Structure formats: C-alpha cells, structure tokens
Amino acid sequence: MKRFTIAILVRNQFGVLNRVTSMFRRRQFNIDALTVSETESAEFSRITVLFDGERVTKQQMVDQLYKLPDVVSIREFDQDEAVSCELLLIKMENDPASRGDILAAAEAYEAKTVNYTRDAIIMQLTGDSRRVDDFINLMRDYKILEICRTGIVSLERGSATIRKVTNL
Amino acid sequence: MHLTGADILVRTLIEQGCEVVFGYPGGQIIHVYDSLYRYQKELRHVLTAHEQGAAHAADGYARATGRPGVVIATSGPGATNLVTGIATAFLDSVPMIAITGNVMNSQIGTDSFQELDITGVTLPITKHNYFVGSVEHLADTVREAFRLAISGRPGPVLIDIPKDVQIASWEYEPQPAVQPDPPKAAKDSRIEEAAETINASQRPFLYFGGGLITSGAQPELMEMADKIDAPIGCSLMGLSALATDHPRFLGMQGMHGHYAASTAMHHADCIVALGARFNDRSTGDRTKFAPGAKIVHIDVDGSELGKSIPAAHGLRGDIKLTLQKLLPLLRPGRHASWMRAVAGWQEDELYQMDSRPGLTPRSAILALNEHLGEDTPVATDVGQHQMWAAQNLFFRRSRRFISSGGLGTMGFGMGAAIGAQLATGSRAVLITGDGSFGMNLNELATAVKEQIPLVILLLNNGVLGMVRQWQTLFFAGHYSNTVLDRRTDFVKLAEAFGAAGEAVADLDGLRAALDRAFAAQGPYLIDCAIGKDEFVLPMLPPGGSMDDIIVKVGD
Numbered sequence: 001m002k003r004f005t006i007a008i009l010v011r012n013q014f015g016v017l018n019r020v021t022s023m024f025r026r027r028q029f030n031i032d033a034l035t036v037s038e039t040e041s042a043e044f045s046r047i048t049v050l051f052d053g054e055r056v057t058k059q060q061m062v063d064q065l066y067k068l069p070d071v072v073s074i075r076e077f078d079q080d081e082a083v084s085c086e087l088l089l090i091k092m093e094n095d096p097a098s099r100g101d102i103l104a105a106a107e108a109y110e111a112k113t114v115n116y117t118r119d120a121i122i123m124q125l126t127g128d129s130r131r132v133d134d135f136i137n138l139m140r141d142y143k144i145l146e147i148c149r150t151g152i153v154s155l156e157r158g159s160a161t162i163r164k165v166t167n168l
Numbered sequence: 169m170h171l172t173g174a175d176i177l178v179r180t181l182i183e184q185g186c187e188v189v190f191g192y193p194g195g196q197i198i199h200v201y202d203s204l205y206r207y208q209k210e211l212r213h214v215l216t217a218h219e220q221g222a223a224h225a226a227d228g229y230a231r232a233t234g235r236p237g238v239v240i241a242t243s244g245p246g247a248t249n250l251v252t253g254i255a256t257a258f259l260d261s262v263p264m265i266a267i268t269g270n271v272m273n274s275q276i277g278t279d280s281f282q283e284l285d286i287t288g289v290t291l292p293i294t295k296h297n298y299f300v301g302s303v304e305h306l307a308d309t310v311r312e313a314f315r316l317a318i319s320g321r322p323g324p325v326l327i328d329i330p331k332d333v334q335i336a337s338w339e340y341e342p343q344p345a346v347q348p349d350p351p352k353a354a355k356d357s358r359i360e361e362a363a364e365t366i367n368a369s370q371r372p373f374l375y376f377g378g379g380l381i382t383s384g385a386q387p388e389l390m391e392m393a394d395k396i397d398a399p400i401g402c403s404l405m406g407l408s409a410l411a412t413d414h415p416r417f418l419g420m421q422g423m424h425g426h427y428a429a430s431t432a433m434h435h436a437d438c439i440v441a442l443g444a445r446f447n448d449r450s451t452g453d454r455t456k457f458a459p460g461a462k463i464v465h466i467d468v469d470g471s472e473l474g475k476s477i478p479a480a481h482g483l484r485g486d487i488k489l490t491l492q493k494l495l496p497l498l499r500p501g502r503h504a505s506w507m508r509a510v511a512g513w514q515e516d517e518l519y520q521m522d523s524r525p526g527l528t529p530r531s532a533i534l535a536l537n538e539h540l541g542e543d544t545p546v547a548t549d550v551g552q553h554q555m556w557a558a559q560n561l562f563f564r565r566s567r568r569f570i571s572s573g574g575l576g577t578m579g580f581g582m583g584a585a586i587g588a589q590l591a592t593g594s595r596a597v598l599i600t601g602d603g604s605f606g607m608n609l610n611e612l613a614t615a616v617k618e619q620i621p622l623v624i625l626l627l628n629n630g631v632l633g634m635v636r637q638w639q640t641l642f643f644a645g646h647y648s649n650t651v652l653d654r655r656t657d658f659v660k661l662a663e664a665f666g667a668a669g670e671a672v673a674d675l676d677g678l679r680a681a682l683d684r685a686f687a688a689q690g691p692y693l694i695d696c697a698i699g700k701d702e703f704v705l706p707m708l709p710p711g712g713s714m715d716d717i718i719v720k721v722g723d
Binding site for chain 2: 060068
C-alpha cells in the first residue's frame with residue numbers, strides 16, 4: 001500500500017465530475033479524498049485525488065482516466081516533489097474547563113480562530129493532510145462539534161506544470 | 169445556410185458518410201423524423217419493430233463495415249430500449265452513434281412526460297455522451313461523436329438532443345467526413361524489449377482478438393507467424409479475421425475453444441496477444457492460465473495492458489503499425505518440436521470431434537457452410553448455437569462473423585443480421601436458438617418489410633441449452649426454468665410475419681431446406697430440431713484451467 005496524489009486536468013464542462021467519479025465507482029477504485037478546483041484557465045478544472053493502494057491499481061486508474069475524453073492530462077505526485085495542502089474548519093465546544101488547552105494547541109499549530117462565541121470556537125488550519133490529521137487527533141480529547149475539511153490540493157515544485165497531452 | 173437543428177443533424181449525418189440509419193419515431197424526436205422525410209433520397213431510414221432491434225441493427229452494420237452504425241430513438245422508453253444495444257456495442261468495441269430526442273430544455277429536470285436522463289443512464293456504457301443544450305454546437309458535436317466512435321479503440325457515443333434544439337435554427341456549412349485520430353505505433357524501446365523475448369522463445373503462440381480486425385493487421389500477423397514459426401489462435405471476437413483453413417490457424421481458444429488452440433496456448437512459453445483482453449471466458453482461472461508463458465500484450469487501449477493478466481511487455485499502440493516495427497527485429501525461427509506438438513494436439517482434436525452420423529449441431533453448421541459465400545455475413549444470438557457456430561463455421565473474409573461476445577446478449581442476432589445484410593448487400597445468415605430467437609423475433613416484421621434476404625437457422629431444442637448444460641454438469645440436473653415447453657410453431661410464426669419457413673428433422677431435410685432458403689427472396693426460417701441434451705464441447709469449466717478440460721461427455 002502506498003499513498004498516491006494524482007492531479008487531473010479536465011475540461012470545465014457540465015457533468016465532468018460525474019464522469020470521473022462514475023468511472024471510479026464502477027471499477028471500484030476507493031478514493032480517500034477528492035477536490036475539484038478552478039484553474040488559471042476558465043476552460044479547465046483540476047481534480048486532485050488522494051488514493052491509497054497498490055501501484056498496479058493506481059496505474060489502471062490512470063489508464064482508465066485517460067480514456068475519458070474530458071480528461072486533458074494527468075500528473076502523479078510524489079510527496080517529495082509536490083506542495084500539498086488542505087484547509088480544515090473545526091468547531092469546538094467552548095467549555096471554560098478546556099478552553100485554555102484548546103487555544104494553546106491552536107497556537108502551537110498556528111490554527112486561526114475565525115469565530116468565537118459563548119458556546120463554540122471555530123478554528124481554521126491549513127497544512128498537509130498529516131498535519132491536519134494530527135491537529136484533529138489532538139482535538140479529540142475535547143468536544144468536537146463539527147469538522148469540515150476540503151481535501152488535498154497539490155502543485156508540483158518548481159516551474160513544471162500539468163502538461164497538456166493528446167488524449168485518446 | 170440557415171437550417172433547423174433537425175435538418176442540421178440529418179445533413180451532418182449525410183456529410184459524415186452515413187447511408188442508412190435505424191430507428192423508431194416518437195414525440196421528442198418527431199422533428200428529426202420530419203427532416204428524415206425531407207432527406208429520404210439521401211439517407212435511408214429503416215424502421216424496426218423495437219428500438220433494441222434498431223440498436224443491434226446499427227451494431228451489425230458497424231461490425232460488417234467498420235463504419236459507425238447510427239440509431240435514432242425518442243426520449244424516455246425509446247432511449248432506455250437502446251441501452252442493451254449500446255452496452256453490447258460497448259463491450260465489443262463497436263463504433264456506434266446513438267441519437268435520442270429529449271424534452272425541451274425548459275422542461276429538463278422536471279420529470280415531464282417521457283423525460284429521462286439518458287446521458288446519465290448510458291454513462292458507463294458509452295465511450296462518451298453528449299447532451300446538446302443549444303443548436304449552435306449541434307453539427308460540431310455530431311462530428312466529434314463520429315471522430316470519437318472511430319478513433320483508437322472504437323465504441324458507442326450517444327447524443328441527446330432536446331426538442332427545442334431540433335426546432336431552433338443555426339448556420340450550417342457541410343464539412344468533409346471526420347477521420348480517426350492518426351494511429352501510432354508503440355514506443356520503440358518497448359518494441360525492442362518485446363522482440364528480445366519473442367526471439368528467445370522456443371514455444372511462441374500468436375493470439376488475437378477483435379482489435380486485430382479494427383487495426384487491419386492480418387498481413388502483418390501472418391508474416392510474423394511464418395517468420396517466427398508460430399501457431400495462431402484467437403478469441404471469439406477475433407473470428408473471421410483469418411480464413412479458417414489458414415495452415416497456422418488453430419481457431420478460437422477459451423472456454424469452448426478448439427482443443428489444439430487452448431492446449432497450445434497453455435503450453436506456450438511466449439504469447440503475443442494482439443487486440444485481445446484476456447476475458448475470463450478466454451483464460452479460465454487466471455492463476456493457472458498459461459503458467460510458463462511470458463506475455464507480450466499489444467493493444468491500442470493502454471488500460472488493457474496488465475488489467476487481467478500481468479504482461480511481461482505491455483505495448484500501447486496500433487497493432488498494424490507496431491507489428492510493422494516489430495517484424496524487422498524478429499529473427500527467423502524454426503521450432504520443429506513445438507510445431508510437432510501442436511500438430512499432435514490438432515490430431516487429438518480431430519479424434520474428439522463430434523462425428524456422429526445424421527443431424528447434429530455440428531453437422532447442421534457444416535451443411536450450412538456449403539452455402540456460405542465469401543461475403544456472407546453470419547450473425548448469431550447467444551448460447552450453445554453461438555459456440556457451435558464459432559467452432560464450426562468456415563470463415564473466408566474478415567468482419568463476416570457478427571456475434572455478441574463481451575456482453576453475451578441473447579436477442580442480438582435478428583437486428584444484427586438485418587444490419588449486416590444492409591451493410592454488405594449479401595444474403596445474411598442468422599444462427600439462433602429458440603431461447604434467443606424468442607427475445608427479439610419481432611424483427612422478423614422488419615426483415616419482411618425490407619425484403620431482407622436472410623436465412624434463419626433456428627437450432628430448436630426446446631430448452632435454454634447453455635444454462636441447461638451447466639445445470640447438468642454443476643447443478644445435479646436441476647433444470648430450473650430452462651425447459652421452455654412453449655409449443656411455438658416457428659413455421660407458422662414466420663408465415664404470420666409474412667416470411668417463409670419450414671421445419672426439418674434430419675440432415676437430408678436440412679440440406680434441401682438450405683437449398684430453398686438460399687434461393688428465397690426475403691427472410692426464410694428453418695426450424696431445425698436438435699436434441700435437448702447436446703453439449704458444447706470441449707469445455708473449460710468456469711473458473712477452471714486446462715487441467716479441468718472436458719472433451720467428451722462422461723469425462
């Protein structure tokens with residue numbers, strides 16, 4: 001088992017996410033995280049997929065993705081060659097007994113408090129998935145009311161970009 | 169020029185070289201049918217009895233020509249009736265354009281009458297599909313659909329057109345027919361590595377599927393077999409690519425394949441697979457499949473390489489172009505002991521063949537062979553008759569075996585035979601069984617109306633023979649729902665549809681009936697009685713290997 005990060009440049013068209021996820025579903029590729037985002041061009045969207053599995057399964061997934069006409073190009077990232085991050089919003093119960101510990105942990109992780117009320121604290125944290133996981137695990141000692149995380153986005157280090165390739 | 173969407177669609181089909189379309193009208197496609205009325209001199213429309221028959225007819229047309237078959241249906245039930253036909257084409261990589269009407273854009277998503285999300289429904293069974301939301305994109309969408317359908321690994325593409333887009337008008341300028349994306353050979357380095365493996369092989373085996381026919385690589389295949397001294401086998405989808413009597417050709421391998429072909433493949437030390445996908449019906453238990461073989465897998469679809477069987481060398485590229493680069497790198501070889509072993513298995517096979525006198529499934533197909541011209545397309549349905557046909561038909565020309573392989577669609581044959589007849593202009597043959605024929609026999613009406621010269625050889629055993637065979641072998645003879653006992657009089661049925669027909673019970677009767685059938689004007693049905701306990705042999709039990717092969721009943 002290995003963790004793979006795959007960036008997929010797709011035509012920004014109606015239903016394209018459905019085409020990609022429908023293929024994942026019918027071939028039973030289990031995806032850990034998936035994000036869709038805008039790109040520098042209105043013509044394209046970028047789907048970032050995080051996937052734990054065997055190398056042959058990953059290769060089959062990439063080969064099947066290339067068969068979708070809306071897929072323009074695909075880039076696979078090693079953790080070493082990519083900058084990856086995601087955004088977490090976490091809502092904690094604002095209990096005087098635990099408030100100090102929560103805010104101290106937030107400070108250590110450089111999580112930002114974005115909403116503070118008598119009953120709840122919402123914090124925002126960006127970082128790689130590992131860092132986000134660690135912070136959430138720390139918060140499990142207190143009362144988590146709600147969590148929302150965006151899933152990972154990745155860019156290759158340096159000037160390389162997701163290159164366009166002829167797709168068929 | 170300024171045209172309505174419906175006219176643009178029909179003009180674009182004509183511009184793309186389409187000569188005949190199959191379909192069925194309805195409320196949300198009525199404007200397209202009005203346009204078909206206007207352009208009826210340029211584009212022939214064949215009305216079927218059911219949209220499924222139309223889809224299979226478009227499929228049969230495409231298999232026989234290599235050009236996309238086109239089918240048109242209305243929204244809702246018209247569109248869902250295409251689904252089995254589209255899936256059949258998808259699994260066998262057949263180029264097809266399916267066009268459906270839909271409700272007006274303003275009504276989409278409101279569950280209006282006969283509204284259905286057919287692009288959603290067909291997502292997993294099309295190469296791609298389109299919902300054409302506005303008329304300005306219509307012509308280019310149709311062109312792109314044709315290009316996709318015929319490029320790389322072919323497949324069906326669906327275009328869903330709301331009614332208001334058919335009514336709206338836009339500029340149309342004819343364009344030349346689209347060409348497939350230029351084929352490419354596999355990477356040189358991969359070809360060189362593969363050549364080394366093939367050159368080192370002592371027991372090479374060449375294996376091809378339907379991809380060889382798409383690529384047109386038969387000359388290269390035969391040259392390679394001669395150069396490296398190798399036998400050739402194929403999957404069901406490869407049948408008709410090589411003449412049956414080609415001296416190196418052992419025929420179909422796999423679950424019901426020829427003994428020599430399956431045995432040679434099992435013992436090979438190198439299998440060169442060309443446009444075949446190692447389906448479970450070809451391999452049986454994959455962990456025991458060809459245990460000593462290094463596999464060189466060449467396919468235009470990279471996702472097939474290593475998907476089912478690990479390949480020592482996966483070469484993504486057009487088969488013909490790749491073989492042209494591979495051939496000069498191959499050393500001429502002689503494998504006398506290997507070829508002697510293969511000849512021995514062929515002799516064993518002759519000994520195992522069903523040689524009972526009188527009317528048997530095999531003797532029926534052999535009698536039919538005597539009437540087949542080089543150009544005769546032979547369609548089948550699915551089941552025992554299909555396997556007897558695959559084992560015993562004599563092929564002379566590529567694209568003349570029209571059979572549902574991947575999806576295994578009973579009811580495929582009637583529509584497909586009609587499509588193949590219209591594509592080739594030659595009298596067509598349908599080999600079917602009473603189970604399969606019962607599924608889409610309504611298309612007899614189409615064959616009669618269009619005066620299709622079609623010989624229907626109905627191998628009638630009164631049971632669902634293939635399932636019965638499994639029940640005999642693996643379910644202790646529990647014939648659950650496989651005894652039809654319908655008492656259908658197929659001759660009267662044919663006559664009721666306006667076709668001719670006769671029933672035969674012995675081999676001489678069949679021969680005489682075939683003489684009449686091949687001289688008839690329109691469709692001619694021969695109801696040929698065979699025993700209900702006939703077996704398709706040899707048989708590799710499902711999930712089994714060559715060790716488990718059954719060559720004779722009682723094994």
